[in-house]
Amino acid sequence: MRVKPKKSRFEKHHIENFIGRAYMSFCVLLLIVIIVSMVYFVASKGIANFVSGEVKVSDFLFGTKWSPEADTPSYGAFPFIAGSFLVTLLAALIASPLSICAALFMTEIVPGWGKKLLQPVIELLSGIPSVVYGFVGLSVIVPFLRNTLPGQGIGVAAGALVLSVMILPTITSVAADALASLPQNLKESSFALGATRWQTISRVILPTTFPAIMTGVVLGMARAFGEALAVQMVIGNAPFVPRSLFESASTLTSVITLGMGNTTMGSPQNNALWSMALVLMLMTFVFVLLVRMLERRNKI
Amino acid sequence: MKPRTADKIATAIIVTFALLIVAILVGLLGYILIRGMSHISWDFLTSAPQKIRAGGGVGPQLFNSLFLLVLTLIITIPLGLGAGIFMAEYARPGRLTNFIRLVVEVLSSFPSIIVGLFGLLLIVNTFNLGFSLISGALALTFFNLPLMVRITEQAFRTVPKQQKEAGFALGLSKWKIVTSVLLPVALPTIITGTILSAGRVFGEAAALMFTAGMSSPRLDFSNWNPLSPSSPLNPFRPAETLAVHIWKVNSEGLAPDALQIAAGASAVLVLTVLIFNLAARYFGRFIYRKLTASKRMN
16 A cells, blocks of 8 residues: 655645634634724714814813704713713612622522522523613603602603613622632631621621622623613603703713714714714723723732 | 621521512513513514504514524624634633733623614715615624624633543644534533524614614515515615614604504513523523533533
């Protein structure tokens, strides 16, 4: 039998390897191209108004008057920025205690069936689409607020309530992971010293896992900040800085949602909406940065 | 206060809050399903929506949602698998890998409305594809790709190292190891993750409003030529999905039964997501048994 002595560079497995590697590198490259072009396109549209001198950056960020259709139009986006931050912070304030309790329930109080009960609940809650949350908010929370509290029901409070339910699963799952990965001996030594469960939770478990739990809170806030439709449906969409929680207001996302379809591309009003999109994008970077910082603290 | 009393009170509060979350979910699902179910009928699921009169259905929207999901998965799965396998098996720890990881993280945390706006700018206007199914599918790809990459990477990382080393010891090429040793073991996890992400795609609205559009042309369900403008299969026609329809009916609906339509459509949406969730669990286990001959999935 003759054996081929020459070893070709182009054997079948070499070619396969090469094609596989090339294809995978292409996929990764595509990811990078997508994100670079995303940042580039949104940023170039977002700064168009500032470059052309139509609007000053300070007027846009801190101006409280949004009247793009007036004779002397003004594009102050402060009411929307304030609205976004307000609903996000409120939602996080409502959701964090609930989520942390749920995570403690799953990992510390009844680790067996607690996890079995809450895990599917969390998964289902995170699977419900945001428009459905908006619809339920509009048909349950808004009438409830209208009947029990002053105001029309729509407003910051309704938006924050809807958002808080939406970010519950995010915070809970991150917090539960953090609690579950805590070394057992920390807890055990605390119990051995005679501490009760609550003493162990409040003085050992929570302080140790604090950065990791905060990661979950920040991720939840990022989701709340960027959520568009559910908030838009319940917040009322008035372009003013809210003076009370039960007053109609707007967020960056709700203004973009409503305005983008009704304005012509390239007009100053449309460009102002793109500037808001740019603010949203920059906030996303801030949230990612925060998460990274917290994760770094968590490692040490 | 005595530590014991404090412990009891704290435990009670934690249990109450945890059960409150369960109650919220039960209430939510119950409300959506009970309110919506009474409105769901074969007619509602198949007939076209009415602008001003009552009695419109969501037939075209339901079809659009499913078709868009299929298109999105066709584009996303190969790309996500490629990038995910690269991250798990090929990327060496270093600056470049860290950068790619950051890219995936940022891309997955972009608000979906930003993805939609980017789609409007790049695909709809610059590529001139207009409000169409294909624009929507591409926007959803941007939205879903980072998730798919993560799912694939994690699935590949859970494969025991010995299997890979055994493959190398037998002299297999890297490509052979990836495709015929690692992929079959990782596949159940990937499928489960993909079905779950499909649920997310199915309910997405903000990314689609400005890419797939908010209108649905009259569809002729007997015309299956993908190039004809009235054919449901034509990827270049505008397509309002179920989720977008719920939003539109709620915020600018003129039909007198707008709330019922929204309730019915919400119930359909939630039911579909529930089915996806159950399917993900069941199917993952089933495939795992088929491929590995063992009973349990880790």
